[in-house]
Amino acid sequence: MRAHPAGPRHGEGQPSGGAPVRPRDPAELARLDPRVWCTTAQRGPGGELVLGGCGVSTLAAQYGTPLFVMDEMDVRQRAAAFRSAYDVPEAPADVYYAAKAFLSATLVRWLVEAGLSVDVCTGGELALVVRAGVPGERILFHGNNKSVAELSAGLDAQVHRFVVDSDVEIDRLAALAAARGLVADVLVRVTVGVEAHTHEFIATAHEDQKFGFSLASGAASQAVRRIAAQPSLRLVGLHSHIGSQIFDSDGFDVAAHRVVGFAATVRDEHAIPVEELNLGGGMGIAYLPSDDPLDAEHMAAQLRSIVQRECLAADLPVPRLAVEPGRAIVGPAGVTVYEVGTVKPVELDQGVVRAYVSVDGGMSDNIRTALYDADYCVVLASRVSLAEPMLCRVVGKHCESGDVVVRDAWLPADLAPGDLLAVAATGAYCRAMASTYNLVPRPAVVGVRDGRAAVLLRRETMEDLLRLDPGL
Numbered sequence: 001m002r003a004h005p006a007g008p009r010h011g012e013g014q015p016s017g018g019a020p021v022r023p024r025d026p027a028e029l030a031r032l033d034p035r036v037w038c039t040t041a042q043r044g045p046g047g048e049l050v051l052g053g054c055g056v057s058t059l060a061a062q063y064g065t066p067l068f069v070m071d072e073m074d075v076r077q078r079a080a081a082f083r084s085a086y087d088v089p090e091a092p093a094d095v096y097y098a099a100k101a102f103l104s105a106t107l108v109r110w111l112v113e114a115g116l117s118v119d120v121c122t123g124g125e126l127a128l129v130v131r132a133g134v135p136g137e138r139i140l141f142h143g144n145n146k147s148v149a150e151l152s153a154g155l156d157a158q159v160h161r162f163v164v165d166s167d168v169e170i171d172r173l174a175a176l177a178a179a180r181g182l183v184a185d186v187l188v189r190v191t192v193g194v195e196a197h198t199h200e201f202i203a204t205a206h207e208d209q210k211f212g213f214s215l216a217s218g219a220a221s222q223a224v225r226r227i228a229a230q231p232s233l234r235l236v237g238l239h240s241h242i243g244s245q246i247f248d249s250d251g252f253d254v255a256a257h258r259v260v261g262f263a264a265t266v267r268d269e270h271a272i273p274v275e276e277l278n279l280g281g282g283m284g285i286a287y288l289p290s291d292d293p294l295d296a297e298h299m300a301a302q303l304r305s306i307v308q309r310e311c312l313a314a315d316l317p318v319p320r321l322a323v324e325p326g327r328a329i330v331g332p333a334g335v336t337v338y339e340v341g342t343v344k345p346v347e348l349d350q351g352v353v354r355a356y357v358s359v360d361g362g363m364s365d366n367i368r369t370a371l372y373d374a375d376y377c378v379v380l381a382s383r384v385s386l387a388e389p390m391l392c393r394v395v396g397k398h399c400e401s402g403d404v405v406v407r408d409a410w411l412p413a414d415l416a417p418g419d420l421l422a423v424a425a426t427g428a429y430c431r432a433m434a435s436t437y438n439l440v441p442r443p444a445v446v447g448v449r450d451g452r453a454a455v456l457l458r459r460e461t462m463e464d465l466l467r468l469d470p471g472l
């Protein structure tokens with residue numbers, strides 16, 4: 001596993017495995033694998049891609065490209081599946097949607113309707129969900145550098161939980177809560193020395209990263225003491241987040257063992273019961289048909305039984321469980337629609353030709369390929385073609401050779417400017433991480449359902465961008 005310099009939490013990259021096998025039958029190129037595409041994706045009568053009952057050509061004509069399309073039913077079904085998997089009658093639990101994956105007011109309302117709460121990690125995310133009408137008791141506040149203004153906003157919104165991440169923050173929050181005559185409920189974020197990704201995890205004693213208090217060094221224990229000394233803070237539980245794009249429960253098993261061990265220490269040394277155990281997010285999704293993440297139901301059952309087993313061993317009452325999925329709620333529901341601008345054959349070794357297919361977006365709307373070597377499925381979306389498969393690299397329009405959307409793909413050899421391409425599973429960490437690099441305005445996001453489309457985020461205009469420059 002390769003850790004990205006930005007930190008282990010972002011080390012989700014795997015070296016690219018090279019080109020997928022050349023499909024034998026050109027008709028395979030049009031196939032929409034249900035493991036990867038959103039639930040309503042299908043080919044319409046003329047062969048074009050239809051999402052939520054809306055043809056992509058019509059969507060592109062109305063809203064422009066690049067365009068993010070979100071399948072509303074897919075999001076709602078996944079949210080409901082998480083809720084029913086985790087929050088069972090014999091063990092009530094909380095599912096917090098990690099807002100950083102993608103955030104819009106309408107989307108957040110779908111999730112709240114499905115019974116989810118929301119995790120935010122900045123004042124901006126907090127402001128949006130508060131203004132969207134999410135009640136404070138459904139909000140959890142993360143972040144390793146919450147400012148006085150952000151903590152104050154959190155207290156004003158009466159957020160349900162603050163996940164504290166440093167001594168400075170504990171003192172800051174205690175003072176602000178005391179000044180308001182409030183008692184803030186906090187979780188301590190602990191780093192347990194587990195870093196998980198797909199089917200792998202690394203377990204160490206120490207973790208060299210910015211988040212949390214380490215168990216091994218005793219920092220977590222000191223944080224508990226610091227909180228216990230503050231009458232304006234109440235320690236309700238512990239938090240651990242071990243990685244992203246995780247396909248099985250092995251890493252969670254080790255993490256839960258360590259956190260529950262610490263919960264026993266908190267009881268024994270500080271006489272504080274740990275009522276809540278938040279195991280964070282990171283539940284994976286299929287970007288490729290070969291990806292095989294555990295579904296919510298099986299992951300939930302395994303996490304529950306791991307926590308029960310550990311608590312039994314430590315002679316602790318089983319705390320209320322919480323999880324924070326982001327990607328697994330919105331990732332599979334999103335599709336990016338691009339228009340092809342140019343197709344350029346480039347000769348590689350031994351006469352092999354790769355077509356560089358340039359689209360009208362790129363690293364400004366999907367940085368994950370450049371940042372994490374992420375892999376995606378891409379198809380010709382505006383029509384079907386029976387032309388022979390052609391080895392392609394789908395690239396953006398930015399001035400960087402690393403501006404790649406899909407590194408290796410097979411697309412029909414008659415692909416031409418004006419065709420639409422669709423990239424699957426772009427609902428998480430694409431629009432949310434979008435930039436205006438090269439002064440390319442950020443794309444719109446539309447929700448689709450039953451043949452109707454509604455704007456979740458409007459397209460940024462050139463005027464939006466130019467307005468920021470007072471020299472103009």
Ligand SMILES: *Cc1c(COP(=O)(O)O)cnc(C)c1O
Nearest residue numbers: 098241244281282324325326327
């Ligand atoms: C990013 C993050 C999440 C969500 O991660 P996903 O991989 O999108 O599920 C949850 N909790 C914390 C603390 C995070 O940093």
